[in-house]
Amino acid sequence: MTQSWVNSAQRIGADLHLELSGPGGRRAALTRALREAVRSGRLAPGTRLPPYRSLAADLGVARNTVADAYAELVAEGWLTARQGSGTQVADRAEPLCRAERTPAKTPPPRARGPRHDLRQGTPDASAFPRAAWSACYRRALGAAPNEAFGPGDPAGRRELREALTGYLARARGVRTEPDRIVVCSGFAHALRLLFGQGAGGVLRGPLGVEAYGLEFHRGLLATAGVRTVPLPLDEDGARVDLLERERAVLLTPAHQFPTGGPLHPERRAGVIDWARARGAVVLEDDYDGEFRYDRRPVGALQGLDPERVIHLGSVSKSLSPALRLGWMVLPERYVEPVLAAKGEREAWASVLDQLALAEFIVSGAYDRHVRRMRQRYRRRRDRLVAALAVHAPQVAVTGIAAGLHAVLRLPPGTERSTLKAAAWQGVALDGLAAFRHPEAEATAGDGLVVGYAAAAEHAYGAALEALCGVLPPG
Amino acid sequence: MTQSWVNSAQRIGADLHLELSGPGGRRAALTRALREAVRSGRLAPGTRLPPYRSLAADLGVARNTVADAYAELVAEGWLTARQGSGTQVADRAEPLCRAERTPAKTPPPRARGPRHDLRQGTPDASAFPRAAWSACYRRALGAAPNEAFGPGDPAGRRELREALTGYLARARGVRTEPDRIVVCSGFAHALRLLFGQGAGGVLRGPLGVEAYGLEFHRGLLATAGVRTVPLPLDEDGARVDLLERERAVLLTPAHQFPTGGPLHPERRAGVIDWARARGAVVLEDDYDGEFRYDRRPVGALQGLDPERVIHLGSVSKSLSPALRLGWMVLPERYVEPVLAAKGEREAWASVLDQLALAEFIVSGAYDRHVRRMRQRYRRRRDRLVAALAVHAPQVAVTGIAAGLHAVLRLPPGTERSTLKAAAWQGVALDGLAAFRHPEAEATAGDGLVVGYAAAAEHAYGAALEALCGVLPPG
Numbered sequence: 001m002t003q004s005w006v007n008s009a010q011r012i013g014a015d016l017h018l019e020l021s022g023p024g025g026r027r028a029a030l031t032r033a034l035r036e037a038v039r040s041g042r043l044a045p046g047t048r049l050p051p052y053r054s055l056a057a058d059l060g061v062a063r064n065t066v067a068d069a070y071a072e073l074v075a076e077g078w079l080t081a082r083q084g085s086g087t088q089v090a091d092r093a094e095p096l097c098r099a100e101r102t103p104a105k106t107p108p109p110r111a112r113g114p115r116h117d118l119r120q121g122t123p124d125a126s127a128f129p130r131a132a133w134s135a136c137y138r139r140a141l142g143a144a145p146n147e148a149f150g151p152g153d154p155a156g157r158r159e160l161r162e163a164l165t166g167y168l169a170r171a172r173g174v175r176t177e178p179d180r181i182v183v184c185s186g187f188a189h190a191l192r193l194l195f196g197q198g199a200g201g202v203l204r205g206p207l208g209v210e211a212y213g214l215e216f217h218r219g220l221l222a223t224a225g226v227r228t229v230p231l232p233l234d235e236d237g238a239r240v241d242l243l244e245r246e247r248a249v250l251l252t253p254a255h256q257f258p259t260g261g262p263l264h265p266e267r268r269a270g271v272i273d274w275a276r277a278r279g280a281v282v283l284e285d286d287y288d289g290e291f292r293y294d295r296r297p298v299g300a301l302q303g304l305d306p307e308r309v310i311h312l313g314s315v316s317k318s319l320s321p322a323l324r325l326g327w328m329v330l331p332e333r334y335v336e337p338v339l340a341a342k343g344e345r346e347a348w349a350s351v352l353d354q355l356a357l358a359e360f361i362v363s364g365a366y367d368r369h370v371r372r373m374r375q376r377y378r379r380r381r382d383r384l385v386a387a388l389a390v391h392a393p394q395v396a397v398t399g400i401a402a403g404l405h406a407v408l409r410l411p412p413g414t415e416r417s418t419l420k421a422a423a424w425q426g427v428a429l430d431g432l433a434a435f436r437h438p439e440a441e442a443t444a445g446d447g448l449v450v451g452y453a454a455a456a457e458h459a460y461g462a463a464l465e466a467l468c469g470v471l472p473p474g
Numbered sequence: 475m476t477q478s479w480v481n482s483a484q485r486i487g488a489d490l491h492l493e494l495s496g497p498g499g500r501r502a503a504l505t506r507a508l509r510e511a512v513r514s515g516r517l518a519p520g521t522r523l524p525p526y527r528s529l530a531a532d533l534g535v536a537r538n539t540v541a542d543a544y545a546e547l548v549a550e551g552w553l554t555a556r557q558g559s560g561t562q563v564a565d566r567a568e569p570l571c572r573a574e575r576t577p578a579k580t581p582p583p584r585a586r587g588p589r590h591d592l593r594q595g596t597p598d599a600s601a602f603p604r605a606a607w608s609a610c611y612r613r614a615l616g617a618a619p620n621e622a623f624g625p626g627d628p629a630g631r632r633e634l635r636e637a638l639t640g641y642l643a644r645a646r647g648v649r650t651e652p653d654r655i656v657v658c659s660g661f662a663h664a665l666r667l668l669f670g671q672g673a674g675g676v677l678r679g680p681l682g683v684e685a686y687g688l689e690f691h692r693g694l695l696a697t698a699g700v701r702t703v704p705l706p707l708d709e710d711g712a713r714v715d716l717l718e719r720e721r722a723v724l725l726t727p728a729h730q731f732p733t734g735g736p737l738h739p740e741r742r743a744g745v746i747d748w749a750r751a752r753g754a755v756v757l758e759d760d761y762d763g764e765f766r767y768d769r770r771p772v773g774a775l776q777g778l779d780p781e782r783v784i785h786l787g788s789v790s791k792s793l794s795p796a797l798r799l800g801w802m803v804l805p806e807r808y809v810e811p812v813l814a815a816k817g818e819r820e821a822w823a824s825v826l827d828q829l830a831l832a833e834f835i836v837s838g839a840y841d842r843h844v845r846r847m848r849q850r851y852r853r854r855r856d857r858l859v860a861a862l863a864v865h866a867p868q869v870a871v872t873g874i875a876a877g878l879h880a881v882l883r884l885p886p887g888t889e890r891s892t893l894k895a896a897a898w899q900g901v902a903l904d905g906l907a908a909f910r911h912p913e914a915e916a917t918a919g920d921g922l923v924v925g926y927a928a929a930a931e932h933a934y935g936a937a938l939e940a941l942c943g944v945l946p947p948g
Contacts, residue, residue, distance in 0.1 A: 125621055141604045152796055185821060321820075322626055323826060324821065350798050352794075
């Protein structure tokens, strides 16, 4: 049985042949045939499908059969249905894995998103504490002096810097004072402020970085003209003993990103000694320091020497990336240069959200939220480990003592194909290779970086199931 | 009568001689003597004054006399009093006018601020609609889908772009659609996105600019390697007829900043013709388009040709600079390049504030607020004009048909000295010279740029009085 129609929405004539065959009834056959047409590219993204009535008449099936097939494919993410514009092929011609993507020129369709979200880097968006945050926002706005609504201090609101001073001391062992904190829009903004862009920055390269890390950060540094030198990773973390003429080093000491271990205590001491001896500075990316599960807390490296470490944090993992709030804890000599780089007035971070965050911290709501999320993420991590033990015992899982992601070690040569299989099953995640510094000598092997925080609670089970289904056999 | 003490707070021995003479009682004499000591620099900023008791004993006056003198000077801004650290000389060794300042390295002490705030560029911070905004924020957060709390679309929240599309069409005559709007942190962020910084941007220079404008913007463009070419101003606005090989031009068509007139209709048409003929683009800085008083509304230039004009706006004047929210309305061909420059995810503007602003606009609260502020600013403008007519009839005032500031024309050669006098009276405002492009051929003469929005309602009368007191005689 075949059917053809003109793809009028695309203003391109196109014949399409659907074979309604195979197991199951006509509905299953039609669903399969349409899915295959999209997957193979015969039906291009954006193509408008014919109305139920026309297709049903042409195929000689009931209208409900077509409606059900469309609905199932919408649920699976192959098609989209919008009021007024009918059913279309979804806009995802590219596989969803980041390992292979080039920088997106158009925004990814967030509202739809992948079917199974196992991407690292974001917390569970469904867990944002809306009521508590709104209440803090309202209280903070009510209590703020009038000048809070005028031009902002580029250091950030004093209320927030005071709250952070206390919180970071208590929760992360950071030793500082409000005048050494500068509020920013997140980690990338901090890097931009420190290294400038084009013109000279506060710091200069060459900058030692871990052999595995975010390509986004490396790209940003390259744009600023900063040369990055990869440090190999071993079981004790980054080989900081290999640092030589670098002027600074960027580390994730509490939980190496993405491979997952803490920096060994001797290496922690070693990198501080190096910085002191060479007049260098250590940048500490404390991106998920609040989330630890099995091992004793790893305090901030900054506590070892506040004059040699720039401590960088944000609420992007602990609360939400939607707030665009982060902070820099600076050695005294960098405070003025960073403020000069930031400008005369606050031009970036929302002052009102800063006030709300101060209230959120001071009122104890932040601690309560972090505690709740820590329990939730720990349960998810445990479910991941349990699911792998049952369905893919051949896969080793590492880096699970802390954070919001784990690394699944794969047999050599299987990462790329596993990512492809995952993409076609609608499982969005990253491969280890995507994080490797292009000049790194050794590789960390094949692996998947599985974020267990991003999915909503109700969707996590299905995501795990889909993940297990695409892992290579042992 | 003289008195000396050791300036122990500064760890500098210092003798100070106070002459208690002149009209009035001892309290007036002491107040005058202390004020003069601070003004002349004999008492340096930060110097701690002796306790009431000691000074009273040494001078042979009652303790209350000293307390009253201190209190009066605190109220005037010469001294500061803080719990625990006694009374000190205020930290304002520099005059407060911007005409002479170099970029601040440390944040200005916002909490204190100048005694009389007549600076241009900011709205009345005391008029922020706290309750209405908080209510919109809460409603918006309650109604938002979960994905709003995840990584943000770099174009900005769709809710906000839809609200802006309708609002800008209605209020400013902007013709656009949500997909052509990109949300940003304000005007400076928009400039950075368009011209890049260091590396190549979306647009390139040379860029025509008005001969008078914000030095901050010129500096930002220079850092990005963009050459700016000043266009002379006359009674019809910028001489856009002189544009030649520039690739783009940046204008304030609704209300030239800072001199104050609208661009003549023939010039409006002319600059569009130029852009079409040369394949160039017009950047429209619509910084205070909502605030017009006596003349018919001047619609956005963008409405003449949405493919040749980039329309830039923000809430910094209409609502508050503390929100860090602005927008770019783009010709279609620039949308993808601007999004690519912004990055894969929203890294700047608070997504939650974006949602709140969408609700604020859609609910009608934004219109109500703008209407209320328009009435308030109009009354202030009228008070300024009336006060000048009575106390300084020799001073012409221009640029008053719209906006949040006026220009007071001064006799040649008096701007600098007037600014100094203003600074010493605690009146913060700018001189015209501070806005002049260094390569501009002609000058707009001597003048003061008087912002009538920044002061709180209760403080405006005193600010006007102080202003009239420092104007040069006719």
